[in-house]
Amino acid sequence: MKELSDSLVEGPAMWFPGLKHDNVASVGLHVAGIPVRKKVVVEFGEPARTSTWAVVPVTWRATFPEALFPIMTGKVSVSPVSKDESRLTVSGMYEPPLGKLGEELNEAVMRKVAKATVKELAEQIAQRLGNAAKA
Numbered sequence: 001m002k003e004l005s006d007s008l009v010e011g012p013a014m015w016f017p018g019l020k021h022d023n024v025a026s027v028g029l030h031v032a033g034i035p036v037r038k039k040v041v042v043e044f045g046e047p048a049r050t051s052t053w054a055v056v057p058v059t060w061r062a063t064f065p066e067a068l069f070p071i072m073t074g075k076v077s078v079s080p081v082s083k084d085e086s087r088l089t090v091s092g093m094y095e096p097p098l099g100k101l102g103e104e105l106n107e108a109v110m111r112k113v114a115k116a117t118v119k120e121l122a123e124q125i126a127q128r129l130g131n132a133a134k135a
Helices: 002-010 099-134
Strands: 024-031 034-044 054-062 072-080 086-093
Touching (some): 002 054, 002 072, 072 099
Antiparallel strands (some): 024 034, 054 072
């Protein structure tokens, strides 16, 4: 557990997939095996940590066109489940852009896209943190 917490707190470049030096990354999902990605600017808040868990606040916003995409605000955390097992949680929330139209699009499609994006991101972070902890 300590190795995972250390890796999470030491720096996002170690665990956030595809993060460039200017904090730009691509997030998205796969549809029928084809990656659908959007470039985003990622901001990381101050990590918090105890002897048993760690959490890092995360916010991302689209690079272009910003007004068409929501700003996602959330966190990445690790916590123990047992002596030999840990849990990674990637969670977030957003307000749909574009007013009433955005709300309707969110209900019809975008909520599913957001959930799939966060799920895929969590899987990638888990793999990277696991690899970093083993190193």
